[in-house]
Structures are given as structure tokens and as C-alpha cells.
Amino acid sequence: MLSLMIFIPIITSILLFIIPLSLRITKIISLLASTIVALLSLKVYSDFQAISSLQFVEQYAWIKSYGISYHIGLDGVSLGLVMMVALLMPLIGIGLINRDKKGFWLNLLLAQGGIMGAALSLDLMLFYLFWETMLLPIFFMIGLYGYGRNSFISMKFTLYTIFGSLIMLLGILFLAIAYKNQFGEYSFALNDMSQVVLSEKESLFTFLAFMLAFAIKVPLFPFHTWLSDTYRSASTGAVVVMSALMAKLGVYAMWRFLFTLFETTSNELSLYFIILGLFGLIYFGILAMHQSHLKRLFAFSSASHLSLIVVGIFIYDVYGLLGSSYFIVAHALSSAGLFLMVGMLYERTKTHSLEALGGIAKQAPQFGFLFAFFALSTVGIPGTAGFVSEVLIILGAFNYNIYVGFISATSILVAILFVFTMLQKTIYSKVQSATENFYDLSKSELIALIPIAILIVIMGVFPNYFLKQIEPTALDSISKTATIQGAK
Amino acid sequence: MFGLPAIIIILAVPVFTALFILLLGTTKYYSKKIGYRLTVITLLILVYLLSADLSTAHSTLLFKELFNEMLIYDTYSTLFILLFILGTFLSLSIGKSYIYKSDIFTPESFSLILFSLFGMILLAMTNELLSAFIALEIASLSVYVLVGIHHHSLRASEAFFKYLLLGSFAGSFYLLGLMLIYAQVGSTHFNQIAMFMYTHPISEIYLIVAGGLLLMITIMFKIAAMPFGAWVLDVYEGASLPITAFMAGTFKIAIFAIALRLFIGIFAQIKDFYDPLIVASAILTLVSGSLLAMVQTNIKRMLAASSIVHSGYLLIGLSSIGEIGTYATQSILFYLIAYFISATGALGILAYISNGVEKEISYDSLKGLGRQHPFLSAALTVFMLSLAGFPSTIGFLGKFYIFTSAIEAGYTLLALLGILAAFVSIYYYFKVISMLYFYEAEGEKVVYGEAYSFLFIMLSSVAVLWGGIGTGLVSFMPGANAITDITHLVIESLYIFSN
Numbered sequence: 009m010l011s012l013m014i015f016i017p018i019i020t021s022i023l024l025f026i027i028p029l030s031l032r033i034t035k036i037i038s039l040l041a042s043t044i045v046a047l048l049s050l051k052v053y054s055d056f057q058a059i060s061s062l063q064f065v066e067q068y069a070w071i072k073s074y075g076i077s078y079h080i081g082l083d084g085v086s087l088g089l090v091m092m093v094a095l096l097m098p099l100i101g102i103g104l105i106n107r108d109k110k111g112f113w114l115n116l117l118l119a120q121g122g123i124m125g126a127a128l129s130l131d132l133m134l135f136y137l138f139w140e141t142m143l144l145p146i147f148f149m150i151g152l153y154g155y156g157r158n159s160f161i162s163m164k165f166t167l168y169t170i171f172g173s174l175i176m177l178l179g180i181l182f183l184a185i186a187y188k189n190q191f192g193e194y195s196f197a198l199n200d201m202s203q204v205v206l207s208e209k210e211s212l213f214t215f216l217a218f219m220l221a222f223a224i225k226v227p228l229f230p231f232h233t234w235l236s237d238t239y240r241s242a243s244t245g246a247v248v249v250m251s252a253l254m255a256k257l258g259v260y261a262m263w264r265f266l267f268t269l270f271e272t273t274s275n276e277l278s279l280y281f282i283i284l285g286l287f288g289l290i291y292f293g294i295l296a297m298h299q300s301h302l303k304r305l306f307a308f309s310s311a312s313h314l315s316l317i318v319v320g321i322f323i324y325d326v327y328g329l330l331g332s333s334y335f336i337v338a339h340a341l342s343s344a345g346l347f348l349m350v351g352m353l354y355e356r357t358k359t360h361s362l363e364a365l366g367g368i369a370k371q372a373p374q375f376g377f378l379f380a381f382f383a384l385s386t387v388g389i390p391g392t393a394g395f396v397s398e399v400l401i402i403l404g405a406f407n408y409n410i411y412v413g414f415i416s417a418t419s420i421l422v423a424i425l426f427v428f429t430m431l432q433k434t435i436y437s438k439v440q441s442a443t444e445n446f447y448d449l450s451k452s453e454l455i456a457l458i459p460i461a462i463l464i465v466i467m468g469v470f471p472n473y474f475l476k477q478i479e480p481t482a483l484d485s486i487s488k489t490a491t492i493q494g495a496k
Numbered sequence: 497m498f499g500l501p502a503i504i505i506i507l508a509v510p511v512f513t514a515l516f517i518l519l520l521g522t523t524k525y526y527s528k529k530i531g532y533r534l535t536v537i538t539l540l541i542l543v544y545l546l547s548a549d550l551s552t553a554h555s556t557l558l559f560k561e562l563f564n565e566m567l568i569y570d571t572y573s574t575l576f577i578l579l580f581i582l583g584t585f586l587s588l589s590i591g592k593s594y595i596y597k598s599d600i601f602t603p604e605s606f607s608l609i610l611f612s613l614f615g616m617i618l619l620a621m622t623n624e625l626l627s628a629f630i631a632l633e634i635a636s637l638s639v640y641v642l643v644g645i646h647h648h649s650l651r652a653s654e655a656f657f658k659y660l661l662l663g664s665f666a667g668s669f670y671l672l673g674l675m676l677i678y679a680q681v682g683s684t685h686f687n688q689i690a691m692f693m694y695t696h697p698i699s700e701i702y703l704i705v706a707g708g709l710l711l712m713i714t715i716m717f718k719i720a721a722m723p724f725g726a727w728v729l730d731v732y733e734g735a736s737l738p739i740t741a742f743m744a745g746t747f748k749i750a751i752f753a754i755a756l757r758l759f760i761g762i763f764a765q766i767k768d769f770y771d772p773l774i775v776a777s778a779i780l781t782l783v784s785g786s787l788l789a790m791v792q793t794n795i796k797r798m799l800a801a802s803s804i805v806h807s808g809y810l811l812i813g814l815s816s817i818g819e820i821g822t823y824a825t826q827s828i829l830f831y832l833i834a835y836f837i838s839a840t841g842a843l844g845i846l847a848y849i850s851n852g853v854e855k856e857i858s859y860d861s862l863k864g865l866g867r868q869h870p871f872l873s874a875a876l877t878v879f880m881l882s883l884a885g886f887p888s889t890i891g892f893l894g895k896f897y898i899f900t901s902a903i904e905a906g907y908t909l910l911a912l913l914g915i916l917a918a919f920v921s922i923y924y925y926f927k928v929i930s931m932l933y934f935y936e937a938e939g940e941k942v943v944y945g946e947a948y949s950f951l952f953i954m955l956s957s958v959a960v961l962w963g964g965i966g967t968g969l970v971s972f973m974p975g976a977n978a979i980t981d982i983t984h985l986v987i988e989s990l991y992i993f994s995n
Contacts, residue, residue, distance in 0.1 A: 025870070025874070069977075070976075070977070071893075071976055071977055071980065072977055072980075073826075073977075073980050073981075073984070074900070074980075133896075136887060137887040137888055137892075137965075140886060140887040140888075141887055141888050144881075144886075147926070147929075148933065151930055151933060151934040152933055152934060158934070159930050159934040159935070162930070162934070163923070163926060163927070163930060166922070166926060167919070167922060167923060167926075170919065170922050171919055174915045174916075174918060174919050175915070177896075177899075177915065178899070178903075178908075178911060178912055178915050181896070181899055181900050181903050181911070182903055182908065184900065185900065185903050185904050188904070
């Protein structure tokens with residue numbers, strides 16, 4: 009079943025490339041493919057048992073002599089991620105229905121398959137394969153459909169990310185060989201490799217090799233220098249995929265791989281990453297305040313929130329982990345909605361500049377309402393999913409240390425500040441020349457946005473229904489580290 | 497006796513077909529079509545005869561009495577011979593469109609290709625230093641002439657002379673080394689040299705060490721490893737594209753056939769002497785190759801420079817061969833296979849789109865190809881990804897094996913350098929991809945002929961992908977796993993004889 013969720017999009021994409029069909033049919037088929045995946049994910053969700061172990065595991069030998077296998081599975085934390093990718097993809101497709109490039113749809117499907125694969129992999133080589141492969145569609149999407157110096161930017165982004173990945177590859181190989189030296193045979197399975205005993209120095213270097221790849225993807229300060237250029241140049245589709253889905257994968261991978269492979273080291277280094285995360289939270293927030301370009305503003309605001317998620321997982325607290333995994337989904341929904349709307353706004357006004365906008369609420373009340381809703385849901389107003397997750401993370405932070413708790417609680421105010429400024433400038437204030445002929449949301453746009461909004465509200469009002477699926481995994485993960493800390 | 501009659505045929509058929517084409521070429525019955533078809537059919541027959549021998553580990557001395565144990569036919573040589581034949585076949589098939597449209601392919605060129613194939617086959621089977629030299633020269637001389645076959649082109653003539661002079665000069669080192677080894681051992685047989693080293697203390701085999709060093713210089717020259725590889729750019733550029741593909745893909749493997757046999761076989765005991773040198777050369781090759789490749793504006797030259805980098809990766813593999821070294825040797829074999837398909841494909845596409853005309857293919861001339869020829873561009877993208885070592889292609893697995901064996905041998909920093917070189921290579925390979933897709937076409941859509949060539953371009957791009965992700969689930973298509981299994985048999989066969 010999980011394999012189907014990975015390969016339906018990929019195979020559909022390849023078939024659509026080989027068989028030349030008209031644009032209309034291409035769109036229909038690719039929407040159909042992502043809808044099927046979404047339905048499958050609902051089935052997975054209902055079959056998922058709220059226990060901490062991995063479920064729906066599939067394993068086939070791939071490269072036998074090196075112990076590499078096709079090994080996928082799902083637990084509470086990845087469940088959220090997978091559900092979010094599966095459910096968002098058709099909605100994103102509907103939201104961008106007027107994209108008239110066939111390649112766009114193929115790349116979108118490819119990206120979906122890659123992200124899904126990376127989220128489900130339990131074998132490091134398989135993970136690496138998907139982790140790199142999902143970069144390719146983004147490379148094409150920026151280069152083909154971006155704005156400005158897009159081919160240069162897409163190259164820069166690709167090189168930046170691949171650099172991280174290649175260093176991670178070195179880390180993976182190093183671990184695999186350490187495993188072989190200790191156990192006599194190769195294996196790249198996550199479970200096996202977590203048993204490797206490394207010296208303190210080796211463990212540190214390998215940890216950093218992995219961390220580099222993930223930190224670039226998130227991005228964590230100071231690896232964010234690709235961010236603003238890339239988001240500005242990328243087309244809406246690419247931005248939505250990157251911010252809503254891929255960046256989350258970086259955080260998820262930190263938890264999944266770093267915490268499993270380097271239990272002790274990640275625990276020891278956690279303070280540094282909490283500090284980096286908190287710094288990023290404030291620094292990106294302040295950067296966001298000073299942007300006049302809408303996409304860059306949201307790029308930095310997402311980076312700021314992702315830093316908070318990183319803090320949430322590194323405080324080693326049940327609430328923190330629960331909140332982070334909840335925030336991964338919540339923020340993905342909000343930012344997907346938000347970036348889709350920024351794309352729609354650009355189509356109508358041909359500008360991303362805050363100065364040129366204004367008075368949208370008067371011209372297009374539905375647009376104004378939803379835009380405000382998504383913007384506010386990213387900062388976590390009560391009643392939205394963001395609120396629940398932020399409260400959980402802050403609770404966890406207070407459990408960890410009162411200062412960390414205090415800083416993370418107050419710095420959320422920064423986010424509220426720039427969101428209100430932004431809203432005031434765009435949807436209120438005076439109508440400007442760019443927004444004079446601003447028309448309201450079309451049917452297909454509403455179909456795409458309203459489900460996302462409803463999901464955000466449901467997740468905000470009934471968090472227990474979702475959290476109970478994640479809880480066993482989170483408890484299990486934390487109790488493991490508690491024993492390590494106890495042992496010391 | 498393992499398929500002995502088949503071996504005679506394999507050695508004889510290329511030579512006789514070559515002579516036949518040469519003779520036929522002087523008559524009025526000859527046309528390019530006939531020459532081409534004869535060559536291709538010969539290759540297909542050879543593949544058919546050989547392919548069954550890959551499934552087992554075997555080792556036979558050929559005509560013990562006649563050749564005095566100079567030739568050996570084992571799984572090792574079977575694999576290499578198959579690769580040579582497939583490589584020649586692939587270069588010719590993809591290059592068909594170029595060969596037909598261009599007027600430089602005379603009857604001699606087909607004969608020369610077959611002669612060089614014969615030399616390479618001999619090189620893979622040789623078990624003795626002198627015959628190895630003869631085989632190497634047969635193959636090299638044919639390639640020298642093939643490079644210069646376009647005798648009206650100044651650039652081709654320049655390439656020919658450069659290659660000939662430098663190649664012969666490098667070849668003389670080999671003879672010198674051979675002489676030193678003979679002076680000490682009194683024989684040029686691999687087995688006897690190995691036996692001599694086994695029974696004597698290290699202080700009595702210094703001549704062999706020095707001789708081996710000289711042999712290494714020739715090998716380094718031929719595989720274009722720095723500091724001996726500077727000829728590659730001009731020679732690859734001067735040769736016509738199908739020939740470049742043949743050299744980069746097939747001829748390079750041939751050198752490794754003898755290099756690996758030397759290093760796993762007879763020099764295994766004294767490899768510690770050479771390791772620092774190989775490592776130094778690997779570092780030099782990776783760094784200078786990457787720098788060279790980055791600054792090229794002509795794609796053919798870029799591919800030539802990047803082939804230096806690929807030699808660097810192979811040298812990393814060579815330096816990681818330890819005492820037993822199964823994994824390292826397997827990784828080299830796998831890398832050779834991976835590189836051979838990808839490079840032949842990439843250069844083949846260049847040949848295909850140049851339509852039989854010798855012209856510079858710059859990055860700019862690829863602009864807009866993605867929209868005009870989606871399948872061709874997709875194939876070129878796949879080859880570029882594979883050369884860059886991007887996951888889900890066979891090139892990635894090749895690099896993965898090489899780096900793994902390097903780290904296992906304790907060369908973690910060397911592996912890091914290799915990874916950095918791979919990172920740099922992303923830049924120049926992705927530049928090609930971005931040219932294909934991110935720019936508008938400058939000219940009108942050109943129609944490229946020969947569906948046959950196109951078919952083989954597609955087939956090899958599928959093979960590149962399948963080699964990267966293929967599994968054992970589809971039994972009739974050997975994936976990465978099957979290739980690893982074969983390489984394992986190959987290594988096994990090397991030790992059958994020595995026991």
C-alpha cells in the first residue's frame with residue numbers, strides 16, 4: 009500500500025512523459041493520480057493503530073551484497089507527514105489548475121513521489137535516493153517556470169542542497185563501514201545501523217555530516233542563504249512544494265535519522281541546536297519584518313517557524329515532540345494555502361511588492377478573508393492547528409528550561425507583529441493601481457483553498473483525535489532518551 | 497574445456513572480418529552500408545558466442561603448448577571481452593547516423609575498429625607482459641589512426657600526431673619496465689613473477705618494484721590519469737565523435753583490463769609501495785580534471801576533461817584494493833560498466849545531433865533542445881545525471897561502491913575529495929541540463945535521421961536507469977544486483993588459476 013503511494017505518482021509522471029496527451033487530459037490524469045494517493049492515505053490513516061511500532065512495513069532485498077533493501081514503513085510521526093503530503097497534493101493541483109505547461113504537472117507528480125518515498129524510507133540508501141531525486145523536479149520547476157534569473161538561481165539552489173546531501177552520503181558510507189567492521193556484514197537498514205558504536209569524535213563528525221544536509225533543507229541558521237533568492241525566483245508550484253512539503257521533510261529527517269542513529273550525540277548537542285533554533289526564530293522573524301517582497305516575507309516567516317519546530321524536537325520532551333510533529337502538518341497546511349494565494353495574487357496584480365498592494369478586502373472579500381485566515385493560522389491564533397502546536401511546544405520548552413520557554417513564547421510575538429503589518433498593508437489600507445481590478449476567487453481556487461482551511465480549523469478544534477495517533481510514538485521516543493540520560 | 501572453439505572464433509573473427517572489409521573496400525562491390533553491416537553483424541555473433549560464459553566462474557589456459565601459457569581465458573576476460581564488444585557495438589550503433597552522413601568513414605575505418613577490438617580482446621586474455629604489450633600496441637595503433645582518419649581536418653591531424661608521439665613515448669616506459677622485471681625474474685609470465693616475489697624477501701625484488709612503477713606510468717598515461725593525461729582534451733576533441741565515444745567508453749576499459757590483472761594478480765604483494773603514488777595521482781587527477789572540466793565551453797572538451805575526473809575515481813578504487821580486495825575490485829568493475837554506458841551514450845548523442853558534420857558543439861548550441869526533441873533531451877539528461885553520480889542512475893551506484901571501498905580501506909579523506917569532485921561535476925553536468933531546458937531555441941528544429949541510432953540511445957538511457965534502480969524482481973533484466981554478482985564471479989575466476 010505504501011509503495012503504491014510512492015510509485016503511482018512517479019509512474020504516472022513517466023507514462024505521461026512518454027505518451028503525448030493533450031494538456032487537458034494530462035491535468036486530469038495527474039489530478040486523478042494524486043487523488044488516488046490521497047484516498048489511499050485515508051485508508052492508511054483508518055487502518056493505523058495507535059501504537060509506537062512501525063506499521064505497513066514492506067521489505068525487499070535490493071542490492072544484496074551491500075545489505076541494501078527496499079524497506080519502508082510508517083509510525084506516528086511519519087503518519088502526519090505522509091497524510092499531509094497525500095492530502096495537500098490534489099488540492100495544490102486544483103489551486104494551480106490554470107498552469108498550462110505539461111512539464112509542470114509531470115514535475116509536480118515526481119516531486120510528490122520523491123517526498124513520499126523519503127518520508128517512508130527506513131533504509132538509508134533508499135532514503136538518500138529519494139532525498140536527492142525529489143530535488144530534480146524542483147530544479148526543473150524553478151529553471152523552467154521561475155522568474156528573474158531563474159536558471160542561475162535554480163543552479164545555485166541545486167548545488168547548495170546537493171553539497172549537503174553529498175556530505176551526508178559520506179556520513180552514511182562511514183556508518184555503514186563501521187557497521188561492517190563491527191558486525192561483519194554490510195547493512196544500510198536504519199535499525200541495524202543504530203547499533204553501531206562510534207567513538208565520540210567519529211560520532212560527532214558523522215552527526216554533523218547528516219545535520220548539514222538537513223539544516224540546509226530546513227533551512228536552519230546559518231544555512232539559509234539560498235532561501236530568499238530561491239523563493240523569490242521560484243514559481244508558485246515550486247514554492248508550495250518546497251516550503252510546505254520539503255522543508256518539513258528536513259525536520260522530520262532530523263528526528264527520524266539523527267535521533268535514531270546518534271542517540272547520545274544528539275542529546276549532548278541538543279542545547280546548541282536549541283540555541284540555533286531560537287536564534288533563527290527571532291532572526292528570521294526580524295528579517296521577515298523588513299521585507300517588502302511578499303514571497304520573501306513568507307519565506308523568512310516559514311524559516312522562523314521551522315526553527316521553532318527544530319527547537320521543539322531538540323528539547324527532548326513529549327510535548328515538544330508532539331507539538332513539533334503537529335506543527336509540521338499544521339504549518340504545511342497554512343503555508344501551502346498562503347503560498348497558493350500569493351500565487352493567485354501575483355496572477356491578478358503582477359506584483360509581489362507590499363507597497364503596490366492595498367485594499368484587497370474591499371475589492372475581493374473572499375480572498376481577503378482566506379488570506380487573513382491563512383496568514384494568521386501560521387502564527388497560531390486560537391482555533392487553528394498552529395495554536396495547538398505552539399502551545400505544546402512552549403509547554404515542552406518550559407519543561408526543559410524556564411528561559412528557553414520564555415524566549416520561545418515571547419518570540420512568537422515577533423511573528424504576530426509582521427503578519428499584522430503585512431495584512432494591514434495588503435488587504436486593508438487604500439486601493440492602489442495594481443489592485444484596482446482585483447477580482448475575487450474563482451470556483452477552482454475556492455475548491456482548493458476551502459478544504460485546507462477546514463482542515464486547519466478541525467485540527468485546531470479537535471486536536472485529540474489526531475494527537476492520539478502520534479502520542480505512542482512520541483512517548484516511546486522520549487522514554488528511550490530518558491534511559492540514556494538516566495544512564496549517564 | 498570451456499568453450500574453446502568459441503574462443504578461437506572470437507580471436508579469429510574480428511581479424512578476418514577486418515581483412516575482408518579491407519579487401520572488399522578495394523573492389524566496386526563495397527559500399528559503406530556493407531562495411532558497416534558486416535562489422536555490426538560480426539559483433540553480434542561474438543556477443544552471442546560469449547554471453548553464456550558469464551554465468552560461471554571459470555579459468556582456462558589457452559593452447560598451452562602453442563602459446564606457452566601466454567593466454568588465459570577466464571570469467572575476468574570474458575566480462576571484459578563482452579564489454580569491449582558491446583562497447584564497440586554501442587558506439588557504432590549510436591554513431592550510425594553520424595557514420596552514414598559523414599564522408600570520413602572509409603573501409604579502413606571499420607577494419608581499424610575491428611583490429612583495435614582484436615587487440616583489446618587479446619589484452620584482456622593476456623597472462624604475460626610481452627604479449628600484453630603487443631596487444632596494447634595493436635589496439636593503440638588502430639586507435640591512433642582512427643583519431644586521424646579525418647585527414648583533411650587540421651585539428652584531427654594535430655590530435656593524431658599528439659596522440660601518436662605521446663602514446664609511443666609512454667609505451668617505451670612499459671618496455672623499460674618489462675626489461676627490469678625480466679632482468680630479475682628471468683621470465684615475463686605473470687605467474688612466475690608472482691611466484692618469484694612470493695619466494696624472495698623484499699630486498700631482492702627492488703628491480704621488480706621499479707619495473708612495476710614504469711609499467712604504471714604507461715597505464716596512467718593510457719587511462720588519462722594526471723600528471724600524464726594532458727593529451728586527452730585535444731585528442732578527444734580532434735577525433736570524430738563516434739571515435740571519441742569508442743575511445744572514452746571502450747578503449748579506457750581495455751587499459752583497466754590489464755591494469756587490474758597486474759594489480760590484483762602479480763603486484764598484490766608489493767602494492768604498498770605503489771599506494772602513495774596512486775593516491776597522489778588520484779588527488780591530482782580529480783583536482784585538475786575538475787578544474788579543466790569547469791572552464792570548458794565546448795561540450796566535447798568538457799566530456800573529455802570529465803573523463804579525466806572519472807579516471808580519478810577509478811584510481812581511488814585502485815588504491816583501495818587491499819590484500820584480498822574483493823569489494824574494491826568489484827567496485828572498479830562496476831564503475832567501468834557504469835561509466836562506459838553513460839559516456840558512450842552522452843558522446844553518442846552529441847554525434848547524433850551533430851548530424852555527421854564536424855563542428856563545435858558549445859553549451860549554447862544545445863539551447864532549446866528540450867522542447868524540440870523531448871526524448872533525446874531526456875536521454876541526455878539521464879546520461880548527465882549518471883555521469884554526475886545522481887541517485888537512481890547506474891553512475892550513482894558506481895560512485896557509491898568506489899567511495900565505500902575507499903572508506904573501508906581507510907582513505908576517508910580521499911573519499912571526501914572524491915565526493916567534492918562529484919559535487920563540482922554536478923555543476924558542469926547540470927549546466928548541460930539547464931541549457932537543454934531553460935532556454936528558448938535559437939534555430940529552427942533540425943530533423944535528425946536514423947531511427948536505429950535513436951533506438952540505441954533510448955535503450956542505453958533505459959539501461960542507465962535500470963542499472964541504478966533495477967531489482968532482482970524482474971528476472972530477465974539484470975539490475976545492479978546481477979552486475980554485482982557477475983563481478984563477484986569475475987574476481988573468483990582470477991583465483992582459480994593461482995591455486
